[in-house]
Amino acid sequence: MAHRETFYEVMRQHGITRRSFLKFCSLTAAGLGMGPEFAMKIAHALETKPRTPVIWLHGLECTCCTESFIRSGHPLASDVILSMISLDYDDTLMAAAGHQAEELLEQTIEKYDGNYILAVEGNPPLNEDGMYCIQGGQPFVEKLRHMADHCKAIIAWGSCASWGCVQAARPNPTRATPVHKVIRNKPIVKVPGCPPIAEVMTGVITYMIAFDALPELDRQGRPKMFYSQRLHDKCYRRPHFDAGQFVERFDDEGARKGYCLYKVGCKGPTTYNACSTLEWNDGLSWPVKSGHGCLGCAEDDFWDKGSFYSAVTNMKVMGSAEADADKVGKVLAGAAAIGVAAHAAASVVSHMSDKSRKEVRHD
Ligand code: SF4
Ligand code: SF4
Incomplete structure (x- = not known):
């Protein structure tokens, strides 16, 4: 059986030093709100696991998610991630175009059936049988369904893929539709934002490829590590x-x-x-x-x-x-005043109970 490269091997082939690799793991762990021991887990996973391919599709959208992603605050992060994903398919970032590019999709399915992550930026318009977004001579919605059939999980990048966003705003003439309403049989991680924050994107994708698992999601399908607070x-x-x-x-x-x-x-x-x-x-x-x-x-x-x-x-x-x-x-303003009074009362109670605890100990 052919040797499948690890992420680490691919990164080294792209000239990323071990020092940079470890720094990337630390930055990612910090971005995910985890401690240094988690950085070592990320490093170990990327060094030992076979590389998971990422296919990145673009539907009806403005490309701001990609713009955000490639301008990650840590250039290192985008360098590392791009060295992982650019080998497969991203019709905005890759060098191939036209039929040559479309053939890469079939090659990926052939080689990694059921084993790649499908990242989707933008959404499919369903009106007129999908004619408002045509790629390689076919409606984007068909390309999306085809690639989703063979993937292991989907990342819905940005508010377009997650919710519909501006192209789905009333009266939504093209029937732009979020990904989860078209693909119902695959796990989907929503990463909303217009665009999402670069470090959120790199954090989510690194977590998924390093641990071969979805991050913990809230009830709307968003990673709790980034979307649990207002x-x-x-x-x-x-x-x-x-x-x-x-x-x-x-x-x-x-x-x-x-x-x-x-x-x-x-x-x-x-x-x-x-x-x-x-x-x-x-x-x-x-x-x-x-x-x-x-x-x-x-x-x-x-x-x-x-x-x-x-x-x-x-x-x-x-x-x-x-x-x-x-x-x-x-x-x-009233609540603040009540809050101050409540805090004062609570302090008195706490002080009193401390005092009585001490008195009990002295008895
Ligand atoms: S501040 Fe609000 S509108 Fe601006 S990027 Fe963040 S969530 Fe979006
Ligand atoms: S504190 Fe005010 S400015 Fe800050 S998020 Fe809330 S409403 Fe907006």
């Missing part, structure tokens, strides 16, 4: 939200003081993504840090949820749905 939960402007201090206009005093952007439309309270923790461009900044609210690009249907500059009105605060931004401000 932006709002880790936002550095959160103290202003809690204190009821809001920007009312982009040029007002509150904007200059860095107050919360909720009233000018920030969707951080209802958006699950890693922007407020990982940030963008190698941790340089993110929209809220640049003075603009989150648009909620990682959430289903974000394009059809009303103006980007209107405040979220269905946010649960203290167990009740808020009607408007002013009410949020008042409730939160």
